[in-house]
Structure formats: C-alpha cells, structure tokens
Amino acid sequence: MKLSFDTEVEEFRAEFAAFLDANLPTEAEAAERSRSTAHLPEWARRWQRLQFDEGWLLPGNPPEFGGRNAGVIQQFVHREELSRRRICHSFNPQGVGIIAASLLSFGTEEQKHRWAVPILRAELTAALGMSEPGAGSDLASLRTRAELDGDHFTVNGQKVWTSGAHDADVLLTFVRTDPDAPKHKGISVLIVPTDTPGVTRRPFASYTGPDHKDFNEVFFENVRVPAENLVGPLNQGWRVANGSLGHERTLMWLGEAERLEAAVRDFRPTNALDKDWYATLVMDLQALRLLGSAALARAARGEQDVPALSVLKVFGSEAAQQALEHVLDAAGADGLDHPAPTAPYHHMAFDDDSASWFHRYARSFGGTIAGGTSEIQRTIIAERVLGLPRR
Template sequence: MKLTFDDDVEAFRAEFIAFLDQHLPAEAEADERPNSTAHIPEWARRWQRVQFDNGWLLPGHPPRFGGRDAGVLEQYVHRRELAARRIYQNFNPQGLGIIAASLITFGTPEQHERWAVPILRGDITAALGMSEPEAGSDLAALRTRARFDGERFVVDGRKLWTSGAHDADVILTFVRTDPAAAKHRGISALLIPTDTPGIERRPIATICAADDVDFNEVTFTEVEVPAENLVGELHRGWKVANGSLGHERNLLWLGYADRLDHLLTDFTPGTELDADRYARLVMDAHALRLMGSAALARAARGDADTAAISVLKLFGSEAVQRATEDALTDTGGLEHPTVTSLFSPLNPEPTAPGWFERYLRTFAHTVAGGTSEIQRNIIAQHVLGLPRP
C-alpha cells in the first residue's frame, strides 16, 4: 500500500521542506548536546523559537501557540519530514508534548501566557511529576499531599523518575488535595517552580552511561504554591492527568515507526541468521506503518479509537526493543551504527550511541506513555471484551 495525500497536504509538506532548507541550523552550530530532557542548549532554543514564530513547532496548534491549525494528515507529514532528516525539533519533549498541551487545554489565559507560551518558545523547560515510590503506573495511588487554605497550597511528598527535573524550571505536579475522597478523586495538578524553597531534586544515574542522567527523585517539604498555579479544577486533577497522557499518546506510534525505519538503515545483516532477523524487522516496520495509517485515517475523520492507540503503542515499543536486541546480538555489541543525525538526543559524544546503549534505552519505550502491561489490560477490556481483573 502506498499512502498518498491530497494536493493541499502535499503543498503543506512542500512549504515545510522549504522552511527547513532555509532555517535548519548548521551542523557546526549544533555541536552542544542536551544533558537531559529538560536541558536545551542555546542554539536549540533559537531553533525552537524560529519554529514557534513561523508556525512549525506544533502545526496542529493555533498560531498563538506556535502552530497553524493544521489537520491530522498535515501533522503527520510534518512529523515524517522531521524523521526523514532525523531532526529532533525540541529537547524538552514532555514540556511541549504533555505539559504545554495540557495547559492549553485546561489552563487559564494567564497560565497560557505565564507558562505555556514560554515552554513552547524554549524560554523555560518543564518536567512532569506523576510517578512515586508507591505509585508508578497507578497514578491514583499517589501519596504526595497538598493542604489548601484558600490562598496557597502547601505540598509534602516525593516523586520518582521525574525526567529532567534537575534542569527544569517548573514541574507539573499531581498531588492529593482531598485524602478523604475516593481513589480517583481528590487529586489536583499544580505548577511548581523548581526554585521554590523546600524542593530537593536528586538526579538518578542509569545503566546506560554514568554521564547520562535524566531521572530524578524530587522531595517536597512544606513547599508553598500560590493558588493561581492550580491547573484545572480543584480535586479534578484526574481529568488533567488523562488529558496529559492523551496528548503524549496520540501520535506516539510515529516515534516507534521512525525508530524502526532508522534501524533498517543502521543495521546491515551479515549472515543468514541476521537476514532472518532483518526480515522480521522489515515486516514489523511495514505492519506498524499500515496499522498506524489506518488509525490516522480514522483520526482524520474525527473518530476516537483509544484501543487502537494502545495496540500501536504496545506493538511499536516492543518491536523496537526486539529489533534493537537482534542488532545487538548480531554485532556482539562491538560495532557502532553509522548514523547521520543533526539532532541526536542525549548524546554528549560526537559518535552515535552503540548498540548496547541503544538496546538499554528501549526499556524506557515499554514504560513511558503507559507500560506494556497497562496497554494489554486496555486491549483485553476494550478490544477483546474481557472482564476487568
């Protein structure tokens, strides 16, 4: 199957290509790599602002939020052109894809100007405070509490695995404001600047590399937050949380499809066994594109399909992990893939990450955006009609 588009979508694509040809930073300018998912080098901040000012940052947004009211198919070709050149359009993905998007949906006009627009322009960066030591995938089990006296919240508790918190300027933090309410009620969302007294951010090293630090443990001790930093309604943070993850998931499958395409380029089979594994990679890449294209067509018609998003997320993340493991097995981890990428993320070295490091990073794909176990539960209930466990 060959996916084709109407003339107006192709005209949109051509305009974006012309923009990239004119404004893309030179490779020498882009030498500095980000240190975390909330650290943006100065050259990348300038690049993000140029995209925002020209409506190419997130084309589906209205112009005042860095877009041009583009439709689903136009957003798709925008992402495809970025992927074709291996361009990371920004280095604070949770800030743009989750937090700013949630503020646009649930925030006040004042919060739009104070927080959303600066995040979108790269003036400030944001982190997402959801997971806790006793509440990972189960957000409703969170224990971080906030007392509200009518003018301010006082927050006490702890968040874990908060990506980029040590470099972020603000954390969208989910807290329990009504401990007597039912499990999914009594939760609120607060914007907490990281320079507020009482916040401690402790980076957590990962197995990938000693200098690759993104996760954080964040402790809140009597942290005072003004009432105007409440996002959405008091005690109705569950709605904000679902909206936040929804923003992340809608086109998440495209990232996995792009990674599979990159693996097709980076991994060259050298033996008959390698060829079998490579064939599986080819089939997985085509299958994900075909299923994603069908979901894309439904989305363009305005049809919501939560179950399809879960299928794509589950299949895509695990296909990337499987293919990367195959490449690691076949190379013995001794070779570095040949990668041409102007904006490779979290890579302080001039060479691309080796296969071992790339494989280790795939475990994050099966967790972020909803774990594989959660996706299987959704599919079981909404596709297969099985009872809740």
Template sequence: MQLTFDADVEEFRAEFVAFLDQHLPPESETGERSQSCSDVPEWARRWQRFQFDNGWLLPGNPPEYGGRNATVIQQYVHQEELSRRRIYHSYNPQGVGIVAASILSFGTEEQKQRWAVPILRAELTASVGMSEPGAGSDLASLRTRAVSDGDDFVVNGQKVWTSGAHDADVLMTLVRTDPDAPKHKGISVVLIPTESEGLVRRPFATVCEKDDLDFNEVFFTDVRVPKENLLGPLNGGWKVVNGALGHERTMMWMQFADRLHNLSRDFRPVSALDRDKYATLLMDTQALHLLGSAAVAGAARGEVDLASIAVLKVLGSEAERDATEQALSCGGVEALNHPSTTSAFAPYDLDYLSAGWFERYMRSFAGTIAGGTNEIQRNIIATVGLGLPR
C-alpha cells in the first residue's frame, strides 16, 4: 500500500497550483455567480476558456481538447486541488463533464469540432435530456420518439428535471428510434439545438431554488433534427447513455468527500449524542477517502470496477444526507433559518449559526438521485459486485 504520490504526480500538482495562484479569478468576480449551474457569466466563460487553452480544463484529454494527456492519478490530484480550494472549473458541468465527454467518446470528427470543442471552450452551453415523467430510475422506459423522415428525425415527447436546459444551446437527448425493439435496444442519442422550431423549455422552481432556476421541462413537438446529429450508432444509444453516466459518476465521490469535510468544519457538537453523530461524520468522510483512493488506484491499473463506483456513490450521497439531517437536528430552531443571500460557493460555505442547514439538508437528497439513483446503484452492487441474480 502506497499512501503518497510519486514525484511526477507531485510535480504535476505543483504546476497546477502555480497556475491557480497566478490566474484564479478574483473573488469580486466569482461572487457574481448565481445559484444556477447553467447561468454562465462572462467571467466564467473566460476562465473556462483560459483553462482549456492551457490544458487544465480536463487534463486527461489530449491538448486539442483542453488537456495534457494526464494520467488517472494526475487527474485525481487535479480534482483534489479544485476541491481543496472550492473552485468550479466550469459553470456548465453537464456540458463539459457529460455532453462534450460523450461526443469525444462516441462522436464523429465533425461532431467533435462542431459541438465538443465549442462546449469545452465555453462558446456553447449544453444540457442532457434524459429523464421523463414516466422514465426516471427506469430510464430505458423513455417514450420520446424520433421518427425517420428523409434526412431528418422528427422528435415528439417530453423531458423533465433537465438541468440548465433553459440556458443551453444544445441538448444531448435520448430518443426511441425503434419502438418494436427491446426497450434497451431501440434507443438513440441525438444532439438537438434548443432554437429548433417546436422545442419549448419551461424552467421550474424547487424548494431550494425559488429565484435562480435550473430544472426544466422540455417539450418536443415535431422537432426536426438532421440525421448528422445522431451521436453514436442508430438504436445503439444505451451504450452512449452508460458512457455518459460513467463520466458523471467516476469522480462524483470526491464531491461528496469535499462536502462531508465542509460539513465537519461547520458541525457544532454540544451534547454527548451530538458528539457521537459528529464522530460518525468523520468516520464516513475517512472511509469515503480511503475507498475512493483505492478505486482511483484500480483505474490507474486499467481496472474497470463498476461495483466500486456504485458503492462510493451510495456511501457518499447517503453519508451527506445523514450528516445534514443530524446537523439540522442538533441545531434546533436556529438551524431552520433560511439564508436570504448566499456566498459565491454556496451552499457549503454558509456559516452554521447563520443557518443554511435546511438548504444543505434539502439539497442532499439530489445526490442520491443524480448520476443514477441509489436504488439502481444497489442493483449494480448486487449483480455486478456480489454476483447475485437479477
């Protein structure tokens, strides 16, 4: 067991730290950020583009796609430094982390240049149209249809919970192209410009976001999409979907670990029971770091361990949910105060006594859903990890 990094990795870290020290935007700019991940201010576009041009946006990518061919371990320390400073390397996380990554994995060269590079350079924003009113956890039950008509697909249907759709330039959309095939076999993925005629986006509020909206309903009524916008093979979209969700889940545990660390700094145990809950938070945080480090080491050896990623996702999201619930309980009435303003890096910079625990608690449930619900993750753990029958 090696608990330290090799010299080349630490050299990589030092180079990135020096880059951040010299070029990180001042807080006077970052404070302009709204709660919506998709509401991208101009300074954030400049910051993302600057990272792309210097190979620090997604360092595992080749240079022409905003990286420097970094190893898995180097990518890990890159994420570690961003987390340590609470820095967002992009304010269009779905576009950079899922859409552009999926296009680079499954797209044609023309699609990479037309869509992926502009998304990575913050010239376009993108969102993912997956969930539907009747197809959430069971995503393969989706009913949005794309019917072939000459050189186009004609799309009809509805999506919901589509983060950032109201500000996106393009939606990576899951559609059913063969209604007679088994449900996992008849799905395709198409890139749909949001200005397409017949496409309507309706943002809606949540309990935590009443003013700065992020979630959307998206309606498609006879939307014509050129067939050149098909991403991956026709009726082979389920592989693209799994790749997209894989991009989302791979380092998700680091976000949970960072949030748990911040929670531990703000938690104020008073009674013996509070201290017991605080100890559980610290142990969960340490366990997540150790299991995550082991998973990263396995990935560096070329191992693909879907079950371990699922374990990390379940452990991290539920530890955060439980910790915020305990903190809310320990804080009593004061913890219910809801902040009227938040910091640039909300919600996890909020001071305990000025409240914020209610928002943290309500937001924590999103972690058990995003990237594949924890119920589905338990199925993966059972069938892939433990070899149990379906």
C-alpha cells in the first residue's frame, strides 16, 4: 500500500519545504545549544518567532496564534516534514505543544494574549507542573493545595520531574482546590510566574550526566497567585489535564516512527537471529504508519478516537523500545560508545543521530512514560476498546 495526498495537500507541503530551505538557521548560527527544555538561545527565539509570524509554528491555529487555519491532513504533513528532516520547530516543546495549546483551548481571551502568544512567539518559556511525589501516572492523587482568599489563591505543595522549570518563566500548575470532592473533581489549573515569592526550583541531574539538568523539584510555600490566573473553571482541572495531554498525544506516534526508521536505517543485521528480529522491526514500522494513517483519516472526518490514540501510544513507544534493546544487544560493547554530538541542530528533533545506541535506548523509556504511561493506556484500551469491567 502506498499512501498519498491530494494536490492541495502536496502544494502545502511544498510551500513549507520551501520556507525551511530558505530560512533554516545555519550550523554556525545554531552553535549554542539549549541547556533545558525551557531554555531558548537567542537564535532559537528568532527561529521560533519567524515560524510564528509566517504561520508555520502551529499551522492548525488561526494566524493570530502562529498558524494558517490548516486542516488535519495539512497539519500531519507539516509534522511529517519536520520529522523527515529532523527539525526542531521549538526548543520549548511543552510550552508550545501543551501549555500554549491548553491556554488557547481553555483560557480567557486575556490569558491567550497575555500568556499563550508570548510563549508561542518565544518571548516567554513555560514548564508543566503536573507530577508530584506519589502522584505521577495517577495525576488525580495530587496534593498541592490552592486556597482561594479574596482575589488570590495561596498555593502550598511540591512538584517533581518538572522539565525545564529552572529556566521557565511560567508554570502551568495543577492544584487541588476542593479537598472534599472526589479526587478527579477538585482539581484546578493556575498559571504561576516562576519569579513569584515562595516558588523554589531545584534542578537535578539525570543519567545523561551532571552537566545536563532538565528535571526539577518545585516547591510552593504560601505562594500568592492572582485569581485571574485560573485556567478554565474552578475545580474542573481534570478536563484541562485531558486536553493538555491530548494535544501531546495526537501525533506523538510520528516520533516513535522516526525512532523505528532510525533503527532500520542505521543498523544492519549480520546473522540469522538478527535478521529475524530485524524483519519484525520493519513490520512494526509499517504497522505503526498504517495504524497512524487510519487514525489520521478518522481525525480528518472530525471523529474523536481516544482509544485509537492509546493503542498507537502503547504500540509505538514499546516497539521503539524493543527495537533499540535488540540493536543495543546486537551491537555489544560498541553500543556503549558515546561519540561527541556533532550533528547540526536540525538533525536533533527526536534523537541525536550521533548518540550511542545505549543513549538512544535509555531515552526510549521516556516514550513509555511521557503523555500517559503504558499501564494507563492499557487501562483505557481494556475499558474503552475491549469493554472489560473496571475490576
């Protein structure tokens, strides 16, 4: 089967490709790297702002929010072209893809222009304050409290794994505003500027080494947040959470397809056992693209299919992880080698081509966690696809 698009869609793709050819920063311009997912070097701010101004940042948005009212299929080929060329359209992915998108879906007009537009234009960066100690996959168990006192909320509690928080200007923060309500019902969402008194951000290192710090602990001690910073209705934060992760999940499978394609491209089997699982890898890649294309067609018809996205999320992330595990095993000691990152920035959208197989494999675990863990996705599939009882 060969998938193709109509002339109008391919003309859209060609226009975007021409924009990229004419405007991509050079390797010399992009020499300064981002130090976290909320840090934007000046060249990266200029690059993101240019995309916003030309309608290529999020083409499905209206022009005033960095788009051109593109349809679902056009949005797909936009993302596909970025994936194919391995281009980062923003070095603050959660700010653009989740936080600004959530503000545009649930925020007031004032919030859209005060917060979302500056995030999209790279004038501000944002981090997502969801996970807590004891409330990671089970977001509804969060315990950070926000008490309404006149025209302000007073926030107390802790977040963890907050990517880029130490470099972010604002946090989209999920808080409990009604401790007596069922746990899914008493949650609200606040925009919290990180320079607010009482906010403490503590970055910590990951396996990538002490010099690379993206994760943070964030502490809130009697933090006063204006009530006008409430995003969506009071105590209706669960709707915002589902919408936030929905923005992240819609085309997430493309990133996993890119990882599978990289494994197909960069590894060549040398014995019968390797050839057997390599064939499975190729079939998994084709299956993922076909399932993704079917989901895309339903979305283009206006159908919402959350269970299908869960199937894609589980299958894509786990297939990529299994493939990279096999590659690492077959590569042996050579798979542990860590070459210096020499690829130009536009080859670093999903994985650094120059990274070791171990590095790629270790990073694959993020795919089975971010945007909803495999365990949570299996629960959705069990209940909403297979119709199994909750117990």
